[in-house]
Amino acid sequence: MVAVSWYLALGAVLFSIGLVGVLVRRNIVVMLMSVELMVNAVNLNLVAFSNLHAHYTGLVLALFVIGVEAAELGVALAIILAWHRHSGRLDADSATLLKG
């Protein structure tokens, strides 16, 4: 039995890697992948606590998150695809139409 703190530590590391990835990378696809990393770090925490408390709510919530995640990815990839077709680029910094 691995202590829950290890799971939490791994989750924190994954979340941080994802956060840094979102902030520093400019490729939209890579940023999306980093977001996935962050979401799954949270999922890991949910599952870890679910296991610790021997209760399935955390597990169910993680499954929900994965489902919502899939839908979100579908929308996000569609937008990225449309943007790519429109401008021929994948650089997030090139999309500044909403500049104030």
Add this chain to the structure above:
Amino acid sequence: MIADQLLWLIPAFPFAAFLVNGLLGRRLTKNAAHWPALAAVGLSFVCALLVLRNAVEHTAWQVTLFTWIKVGAFDVPLKLSADPLTAVMLVVVSGVSFLVHLYSVGYMHGDGGYPRFFAYLSLFTFSMLMLVLSGNFLLLYVFWEAVGLCSYLLIGFWFHKKSAADAGKKAFLVNRVGDFGFALGILLLVVNTGSVDYQEVFRLAPQLPQATVTLICLLLFVGAAGKSAQFPLHVWLPDAMEGPTPVSALIHAATMVTAGVYMVARCNALFTAAPTAMQVVAVVGTLTAVMAAAIALTQTDLKRIMAYSTVSQLGFMFLGLGVGAWAGAIFHLFTHAFFKALLFLGSGSVMHAIGGDCDITRQGRLARHIPWTTTTFIVGSLALAGIFPFAGFFSKEMILGAAFAGHHYVLFGFAVLAAGGTAFYVFRAVFSVFFGLRDADALHPAPAVEAHGGHGDAGHGGHGHGGVHESPWVMLAPLVVLATMSVLAGWPLEHGFVQFLGRVLPAAEHGAVPGALAAEALAIVVALGGLTFAWVTYQKGIVDPDRIAASWPRLYALSKNKFYIDEFYDATIVRPLLALARWALRFDLDVIDGIVNGVAATARGWGAALARLQTGRVRDYLLFMALGLAAVLGVLLWR
């Protein structure tokens, strides 16, 4: 009843003519604009005569056309009323207006604004007729303002000329001062009697406290002084001569300026209840009569002399009203309308003949060129001077007699003095222009032809005929009619007129005053003296006017410069007001606008600064989110 229909028809005709010429003048009527106007005023005149006949039989009647304003118990209908006073005014206004319309056909011929001129003239006639027909004070006030507007429009008819535009503005502003008092007077009436209806107000007036009635009367008289050019609000009338001459004749001599006299006579029930106000009216009237006559002595422009003469004669009318000679004042208004319109139209005819403004010191012996104008002008002058048996004699005697009989000996003395001055200044003009020592042909022979093309004030389109020439028949016919009236309006009408008006106006308390006959004789002698003095000075050259002027330089300068009243107003009112206006402008631009613009600039500055955060880049937003998240976490963990 047919008489009821007549009342609203009288103003309706000119209003229709105004609409036709005002709306379609530039496209449709153009140089035929005089036809609708003439027809309308002619029909009004016929209706006015019918109303006069009806008034002789039935004295007074009213027509309520519709409810105009109704707020609770305060009810103002559009009510027309007719009585002998109204009937006389209607006949004078529509009659003189018709003749002036006719005269204008010749005088304004070829002017660019021909239809506009007739539109304004019709609008004025409509307003003036409504003014005298009004059955309540509110309606009176509305048309009181309307005639003021027409006056403004017509004085400034040649608006491209700065002096004309300025004169129009001046007339309007000075009238506003008077109208302000008038409005206050009417408001005070409403507050105290709860009504604006003539009959209601005059019924309740004697029950009001003495002080209130006096105040109301004085305020109403302020309005009358503004409209009828009484001291100290007379300054606009002489300047109003910048307008076309027919306008001067119609509005600034015969009709509109008498609105104040009419109004005071209409309010006789109020004024008789306020003896102090009557005193003020009489004193102001006399003062104006003397002062204007004194100014007219030294003026050199023919129209200006006539303008001051009008101010002076209006002063006589107010003297008559003030001493209780109500019918006498209205009789003088009646005769004055004819002979003063005649004199103005005659002046216009002279100006038409010489092709420009008439400076009496640069004219002479025009009689042989323009015999008709000369003859009619002399008739008008004799009437104005009050020489027997011309119309002005009877009306002026009536006023002077009433002043003497009412024991107003000081006022009587000054009025006689003014009458003497009147005779002198008008015949000074007559002898200088039509006869005299100079010959205009010898003075400036060549320019007479040259100046003709421009035609100056006459606004005449240059006919190509040279030299001094008589006016066309459309201009002479009104002169002849008015000259006839200036003779006939006197003794044949005197007795009946006073009796007729006596039905609505209180009679002057004529007692058998010793010396009354001598007083009247004195007035005649003084008038004849003035005439004779003008004759020996300007016709015979026995007395040199320049030497007289040189022996009293101060007095001469006072008269010549119109007692410096314009300069006084300029220094005490116009300049301080202008300075205040300039200061207010700076305050508005710098302080008020500064605050408003400052607020806007601040908001814009902040907006510009904060807009930089909105980069449009997703990663920046994410960074802000992460930083915010970190800050929240930090706060949570730290505590």
